[in-house]
Amino acid sequence: MTSLIQVLAVAEYLNFRHAANALGVSQSSVSARVKTLEENLGVLLFERHARGVRLTQAGRHIIEGIAAALDQLDHTIRTAGMLARGERGHLRVGVHALIPGGFLSTLLRLYREQYPGIEVEIIEDTARDGLTQLRTGRLDIAFVVGVPELSDCHSRRIWTEPLVAALPDRHPLASQTTVAWTDLARETFLVRHGGTGPQVYDHIVLRLAGRCYAPSILRFEVERSTILSMVGQGFGITITGAATSLATTSGVVFLPVVDEPEPITFSAVWSPFNRGAALRNLLTIASKMDWPYGSSRPDS
Known part of the structure; x- marks a missing residue:
């Protein structure tokens, strides 16, 4: 040389x-x-x-x-x-949904602003499919509802949101400031097959278990925005995280579910073999974000 x-x-x-x-x-x-x-x-x-x-x-x-x-x-x-240093490369992110103004969309915007040399690929899928893609190396990180305990993956609580019910604005309960599960017991729930749909379905069944009648739950192969549009048209109601209310949906009101024991927790999951700086930088930004509903800031 x-x-x-x-x-x-x-x-x-x-x-x-x-x-x-x-x-x-x-x-x-x-x-x-x-x-x-x-x-x-x-x-x-x-x-x-x-x-x-x-x-x-x-x-x-x-x-x-x-x-x-x-x-x-x-x-x-x-x-x-x-x-x-994580300033160049590719990052594949599995999400349940991207809500304008929501935690994930804000996180990814901040990340892309700070690391413009990283090509970010977004894949929306169910939590189960996201974890499968993570394990097979097709995703670098997946954001899921809940706190999964996985022996072969790392996970970290990232943020929380209160649970809200989405109802048509002409619904008899729409004038209330809050609702309880007993108010919703006889309603028809609309749930997606994809995204967080399976977890929403299980949560409704869990909360309404033990009653003399089974909950009415209709499942559709549609996007989240379509489910909310169907709520606005009077097809039924649904439950979701409070951040969904940030996206204006015609004919829909969002009411906190007061007897929900705790807010919804969202976690990041990644492979222990992935030590890339691009992933580490994303987690660092997430841990420092201010979020009106609540975030989990790790000590290390």
Whole structure:
């Protein structure tokens, strides 16, 4: 590497003494290294004359190649450093939903602003499918409802939201400030097959268990926004995290469920084998975020 740098310096200054002064080494050292390189290559790089040197045709070709190679090496080294710091690369994130103004959408916006060199890929799916993709290496991190206890994955509580009921604005309960599960027991619930739908379904069944009649739950293969639109049209009601109310939905009111024992917890899950800086930087931003409903800030 030293010989190549000295050859480039001679090619730039076309003078051994000037090249040596620029590099802070002796002229004899530069001359010796250039001569050794020429002998090893079997090619004369410079034509020597009294006032300096001149590149030969073969020397010009080799110098161009050396310069290009060193530029590529420099780029490779800088890129490797950026990858190691999490400033370049790719991050695949599994989510249950992205609500404008919600924790996840805010987190990803902040992350992309701070690390514009990271390509963020968003995959929306159920928690079960997200964990499957995580285990098979198709996701770097998944955000799920609850606090999963997984022997093969790391997890961390990230934020919480109160549970709210979404009702049509013309519903008899819509004028109340809150509702209880007993108020909702005879309602028809609308639930998605995808996203957090399976967990919402299980939660409704759990809360209304032990009654003399089974809860009425209709499941649909639609997006979250469609479920809320159906609520607004009077098809039924649904339950969701309070952040959903940040997205205005025509004809829908959101009321806190007062007898819900605790807010909904959302966790991040990732593979213990993933020690990438891109993932670590995302978790760091998440741990420092202010969130009106509540966040979990790890001690370490």
